Amino acid sequence: MPDSILQVNDVSLAFGGVKALTEVSFAVERGSVFSIIGPNGAGKTSMLNCVSGRYQPQHGLINFDGHDVTELKPNDRARLGMGRTFQNLALFGHMTVLDNIMVGRHHLMKNNWLTGPLYWASPAQKEELNHRREVEEIIDFLDITHVRKAVAGTLSYGLRKRVELARAMALKPKLILLDEPMAGMNLEEKEDMARYILDLNEEFGITVVMIEHDMGVVMDISHQVMVLDFGKRLITGLPEQVMTDEHVKRAYLGLEDDSQLEEAS
Ligand SMILES: Nc1ncnc2c1ncn2[C@@H]1O[C@H](COP(=O)(O)OP(=O)(O)OP(=O)(O)O)[C@@H](O)[C@H]1O
16 A cells, blocks of 8 residues: 555535535655646646645545644644645745745744744754754755845746745655746746756655646656646546546647647647
């Protein structure tokens, strides 16, 4: 039996009369890269939001790392080791890169700046130093050392996306949810990001669940791919299975033959 870190069972979510998700089930194997694809409005972000706790499904169960998290708030899921990035940038533009990443670290710290005078006591200082050391490792890993003191809002889009990833990694997640990590990037930035995602998966052992529109990237770096269509799961399988599935070609890509599929990727 494969060891699943995330199990989603029969999740349904509606906004008024709009059914965003209908009885969607899937399991993500620990240590894998799992991608969710599908056309606009298929329910991908809704699914990610149900997993992260931002949305509460009307029906279904979500189990993360042995815990039933269906009713848990996003912060409690984060505490269990679930990290995420957003479709749109969510950095503090006026803060430095380092401070932005330290914010990601915040909930792991027993002592923090909110504890006031305690902060200056020695255990708190030691803790802060340890956190800084680990954050510096992440900064080094993502090759953003040269901008660590820069104000986040002044950086290029590609770099800001990388800082966002660093902030999510700072949480020491077991699972990271990435919502279109390569959206709006040029080819070189995409290649870099793909390499970082693979490395954080392989070197840090972080399981990745991501939504991505770039089919080439999805097929290159995913172990498993799930296709959503009109809020329903069409198929879950190996990238090559998904690529050659007739339903996917017709329903998702709306393509007639393989040559068009190759063009799309
Ligand atoms: N907060 C919301 N309020 C109302 N309807 C919503 C909300 N979020 C999503 N929906 C609806 O749910 C359906 C699924 O949307 P969702 O954003 O999950 O799709 P998606 O696959 O992520 O699309 P995209 O690729 O465009 O981001 C759509 O019909 C959308 O309009």
